[in-house]
Every structure is written in C-alpha cells, then in structure tokens.
C-alpha cells in the first residue's frame with residue numbers, strides 16, 4: 001500500500017484478518033541477548049538481570065541467604081559481534097543490586113564493569129550504590145573474568161587493573177548484564193515495508209535530528225527497541241512522537257499523492 005491506504009493481512013490464532021489503515025507504526029521491539037558465556041545455561045546459579053528481577057519479584061530467590069553476589073557488565077555487548085552499548089544494563093544492574101542490598105544489607109555485591117553508563121539522573125543510583133557498599137571493579141576488555149564450576153560451586157578469577165593483581169571470588173549468584181539484540185523477523189519486515197536497517201540490525205530512521213521517528217517511506221513511522229536499545233522513558237517519548245506524526249496523516253480528509261513524471265522540452 002501507500003500513505004493513507006495500506007492493506008495488511010494479519011494471522012492470529014489460526015484466523016486471517018484483513019486490515020485497512022492509513023499509517024504504520026513499526027514497533028517490533030528487541031530481545032534479551034541469550035548468553036553463551038560464563039556458564040549460562042550450564043550452572044543454575046548463573047542468571048541474567050531479567051531473570052534475577054523476575055526471581056526477586058516472585059520471591060523464588062531467597063536474597064536474605066546470599067553472601068556473595070557478582071554481576072558482570074557488557075556480556076555479549078560492545079564486542080566485535082555487537083559493538084553498540086545497550087544503554088540500560090548498567091542501570092538495571094545497579095537497580096537490582098540495590099534491591100538485593102535492601103533485603104540483605106550484609107550481602108557482598110561486586111559489579112565488574114568496563115564503563116558505568118548510568119547517564120542522566122540514573123547517576124544518583126550509582127552514587128547510592130557506592131554509599132551502600134556495593135563494590136565496583138573495573139575489568140579489562142582483553143582480560144575478561146574467568147568463571148568455572150568448582151565441584152558444583154562457582155569460582156571466579158579476574159584481573160583488577162587498579163590493584164594490578166588477580167582477584168578470586170566464590171559467588172553464590174552470578175548475574176550477567178546482557179544487552180538487547182534486534183528482534184527476529186526484522187529483515188522480512190524491512191523488505192515488506194521497504195525500510196532500512198542499520199549495521200547493528202535495528203531499523204534506521206530517515207534523519208536522526210530532522211525526522212527521528214519517520215522512515216523515508218511516507219506514512220511509516222518507528223519507535224521503541226526496534227529503533228535502538230533505550231530505557232522505557234525514552235521508548236514512551238518516542239512512541240508518543242510516532243503516534244502524533246501518524247495522527248497528522250489520519251486527521252486529513254484527503255491526501256494527494258502524486259508521482260514524478262518526466263517532461264520533454266522540445267527546444
């Protein structure tokens with residue numbers, strides 16, 4: 001279709017529905033990176049931040065019994081395969097670390113990071129975490145932490161570039177701060193709507209400053225993690241902007257769409 005006159009068929013629960021609509025907002029989301037590193041999936045005490053959050057919420061994790069908790073930042077991010085920063089895993093780690101500290105102030109919580117990117121007001125949580133005794137230790141990209149299974153328990157070794165020596169920790173919980181990856185099916189969607197993807201696999205807007213929620217295809221807009229990893233507050237602002245842009249088209253009674261035609265100047 002084209003602006004003001006799109007036709008889409010949607011299959012839901014085995015039934016096909018035909019929809020006619022004037023605009024499209026592409027909000028196909030993103031996914032949590034499923035790690036292959038640090039014994040994830042092989043040892044039950046290795047979780048992602050989302051899994052930790054879930055277990056803290058439904059109380060399936062007994063945070064009051066934890067002694068040593070280790071979090072590793074930038075897992076599967078900022079490397080040759082995924083060079084971008086997911087922008088929210090630092091804040092998520094600090095938020096979860098503070099939640100564990102709240103339940104169990106005696107727990108030792110170590111966050112191994114390459115850079116802490118709690119930008120904006122989230123920097124306050126970083127300060128609070130330091131005040132409450134959460135320990136931040138930098139690790140070098142070329143000397144990532146080593147984790148092994150030592151008779152069923154986790155054992156970890158990491159080089160501290162400030163102390164210039166190896167640290168050895170036996171965590172009873174290892175939490176991986178994994179990034180966000182583009183959603184499956186994005187290439188099919190991009191072909192269908194004739195819109196571009198960037199080098200990281202996220203959808204690319206028409207112009208980063210002048211048309212941040214539009215594509216160059218008229219009537220197709222974008223928002224959310226389909227565009228790039230970002231926190232919920234920014235996703236909401238972007239969704240509102242996309243909805244406002246779509247409403248401009250939908251509020252018109254008539255849309256004139258004309259093509260360019262070649263003309264011949266006889267002289």
Ligand code: SF4
Pocket residue numbers: 073074075077078084085086087088089090091115116117177179
């Ligand atoms: S937000 Fe933090 S943990 Fe996530 S990729 Fe960026 S620097 Fe790494």
